[in-house]
Amino acid sequence: IDWTIQDGWHNASVVPYGPLQLDPSAAVLHYAQEIFEGLKAYRHEDGSIWTFRPEENAKRLQRSAHRLALPELSVDDFIESLKQLIAIDGAWVPSAPETSLYIRPFMIANESFLGVRPSQKVGYYVIASPAGAYFSGGVAPISIWLSTEYSRAGRGGTGAAKCGGNYAASLLPQQEAYEHGCAQVLFLDGETGSHIDELGGMNIFFVRSDNTIMTPRLSGTILEGITRDSILQIARDRGMEVEERDITIDEWREGLESGLITEVFVCGTAAVIAPVAALKSDGFTIGDENAAAGELTMSIRKELTDIQYGRIPDRHGWLTRLDEP
Numbered sequence: 030i031d032w033t034i035q036d037g038w039h040n041a042s043v044v045p046y047g048p049l050q051l052d053p054s055a056a057v058l059h060y061a062q063e064i065f066e067g068l069k070a071y072r073h074e075d076g077s078i079w080t081f082r083p084e085e086n087a088k089r090l091q092r093s094a095h096r097l098a099l100p101e102l103s104v105d106d107f108i109e110s111l112k113q114l115i116a117i118d119g120a121w122v123p124s125a126p127e128t129s130l131y132i133r134p135f136m137i138a139n140e141s142f143l144g145v146r147p148s149q150k151v152g153y154y155v156i157a158s159p160a161g162a163y164f165s166g167g168v169a170p171i172s173i174w175l176s177t178e179y180s181r182a183g184r185g186g187t188g189a190a191k192c193g194g195n196y197a198a199s200l201l202p203q204q205e206a207y208e209h210g211c212a213q214v215l216f217l218d219g220e221t222g223s224h225i226d227e228l229g230g231m232n233i234f235f236v237r238s239d240n241t242i243m244t245p246r247l248s249g250t251i252l253e254g255i256t257r258d259s260i261l262q263i264a265r266d267r268g269m270e271v272e273e274r275d276i277t278i279d280e281w282r283e284g285l286e287s288g289l290i291t292e293v294f295v296c297g298t299a300a301v302i303a304p305v306a307a308l309k310s311d312g313f314t315i316g317d318e319n320a321a322a323g324e325l326t327m328s329i330r331k332e333l334t335d336i337q338y339g340r341i342p343d344r345h346g347w348l349t350r351l352d353e354p
């Protein structure tokens with residue numbers, strides 16, 4: 030669907046997958062005026078196709094659009110775009126356990142104009158790709174790498190927006206993580222460097238022995254993860270205390286040593302929840318790389334995936350059916 034400053038959103042269409050035509054001076058190519066979302070379509074046992082909290086993705090896309098000076102797409106148009114895709118490509122939603130169709134909506138500035146100002150011509154697109162189980166062969170704890178040199182966002186920056194530029198900046202530290210045998214990179218806040226922000230593509234949680242679950246607060250520099258929010262609700266449903274606040278690396282280390290912190294996990298649409306065995310950095314390791322997955326980690330993961338795949342009642346009304354108008 031196209032947007033121009035004169036006509037607003039218009040020209041909605043479904044076309045076969047193929048290259049996009051972009052002028053070499055299109056704003057997105059020079060100034061990274063681009064935002065995106067990521068969500069999944071799940072096939073339930075009766076064959077029907079559902080997605081998880083798409084209104085939240087739609088609202089986050091609106092917040093990202095505001096930050097990147099892009100036009101707002103309505104929640105209804107966002108959800109309609111997912112339904113239109115599934116109407117054509119529903120057969121691509123796999124049915125094997127833990128598989129899904131990953132859906133990638135994105136918006137780009139495509140005005141041909143080299144001056145630095147918001148584009149007056151924009152395109153919104155949705156593509157999709159079948160996704161296998163994130164953990165083939167069972168959920169295995171991961172080690173994560175602490176980036177001491179780079180941060181992902183600073184105060185007033187684009188950290189809370191889901192824009193391509195944030196990911197461009199995280200590629201080098203993410204590569205550093207891989208080189209050290211770690212699956213993900215962990216960033217400290219960009220302002221003081223003293224507390225934990227989030228990972229390259231996931232939020233982080235700590236489970237404590239006093240019936241409390243804690244996670245970094247939404248400081249404006251981290252992405253407001255929809256999995257994060259859902260986990261907080263599930264923890265509250267279970268009568269746990271939840272704390273959203275600044276958390277330091279020292280608190281992690283000391284919490285493990287004293288037994289106050291019993292489990293650490295990370296979360297996002299792709300993996301749902303991944304248990305964390307250890308944090309590594311230059312010169313130190315916190316935790317034990319061979320540690321087993323935590324009990325609560327696995328139990329919350331099961332509850333979330335059971336809701337997504339329709340195996341237990343959807344008591345929060347989190348699911349939206351995609352394969353009917």
Ligand code: PMP
Nearest residue numbers: 230231232252254255256297298
């Ligand atoms: N943080 C970042 C930087 C991410 O890219 C993602 C994945 N969208 C998340 C957190 C987790 O967000 P969600 O649970 O909405 O997938």
